[in-house]
Amino acid sequence: MTQKNLRIAFLGIGLMGAPMTRNLLDAGFPMTLWNRTASKCEPFREEATIAATPAEAVADADLVITMLENGQVVEDVLVHQGAIGALKAGALVVDMSSVQPSLARELAGLVGERGAGFVDAPVSGGTVGAAEARLSIMAGGSEADVERALPVFGALGKCTRIGPVGAGQLAKLANQAIVGITIGAVSEALLLAAKGGADPAAVREALLGGFAGSRILELHGQRMIDRDFAPGAPARIQLKDMRMILDEARAEGLTLPLAQQTHNEYLSLVANGHSDVDHSGLLLELEHMNGALLGSLGRGPKG
Known part of the structure; x- marks a missing residue:
């Protein structure tokens, strides 16, 4: 045909x-x-x-x-x-x-x-x-x-x-584990740098040229700096995927501590009313936890 x-x-x-x-x-x-x-x-x-x-x-x-x-x-x-x-x-x-x-x-x-x-x-x-x-x-x-x-x-x-059949979904779970965990890592890294007085935009630019460079850092790191959390992939969907990752891990007798922690953070993000923000909006949960905003943390260099 x-x-x-x-x-x-x-x-x-x-x-x-x-x-x-x-x-x-x-x-x-x-x-x-x-x-x-x-x-x-x-x-x-x-x-x-x-x-x-x-x-x-x-x-x-x-x-x-x-x-x-x-x-x-x-x-x-x-x-x-x-x-x-x-x-x-x-x-x-x-x-x-x-x-x-x-x-x-x-x-x-x-x-x-x-x-x-x-x-x-x-x-x-x-x-x-x-x-x-x-x-x-x-x-x-x-x-x-x-x-x-x-x-x-x-x-x-x-x-x-x-x-x-089923192998495609296993690959997607692997993809979503890497995506979810890496969004968490980028959120923490930018917040850490900004809290110490560094410009998070400059930090992102520098890291893109090194071993930490990734599509998540490139695209979602910029979203975090711009505070642009209009949904491409909503947080509720990322939470659903993290839940499926943990369900599959349990069925296979595996313990995945990074996936578990990332799941918990997305669960809190959604529980706090952010189910429809982009999954890069995990930054919002980290900011809520720390009582600080990425864009307003600079304190100047430490002496």
Whole structure:
């Protein structure tokens, strides 16, 4: 089947789903869209079909993409709202949400009973990566199923097949562990430097050229200095991911102390009313804990 007549059903037109849909439409894919809040589909009404239910959306789809907030929502949409039951034989379901590896395997079994394929393909890159079609896509599934999805992935970013179903979600958990812990490290480092009298912007600039340089320091370090916490990836989602990391660790008999501490800090951040700030807003919790603001700490050099 050629790209021109590969029909995609996209379920979840949110912060990530909207720019991904834009790129898929621009690549020429015919699409049917569904979102719980139907108004979010409106910008695409002239270019795509809008479905009233998930089951209606997937009925004629060759490939179904889900980009939803968490595993509970994915399960609700695919199982309880009847999407899996409406799949046509030979379809391919690609869940690009971040869910538990065990749920990915469970859904793959249910999809398989319908004679359809399943790939778990969570992404990294945030809303900027989604808009620029530069997402890092971590795919779990058979080689054949991942191969079938490559033309679609090519319009969204770069795909790496990690292994069988569930492996993509394990890679995403690894990604989110590094992201969450590193955001905490950058917050603490900039606050420490500023408290001692250094200019945090200059510290960030200096560190970018050394071994501590990272995308987190580059992008989120700047967000912290600018106090720009408009959500690309909301803190509540990072908290959800940290919780899944710890759940998976317990299931594997592992203790992950840095992930546990970072989880606790995000839990406090969300409990203090910041569920919808960007995950770089973990700085706010550190400032709350210390009773000080990053931008107003300079005391001059110590003598």
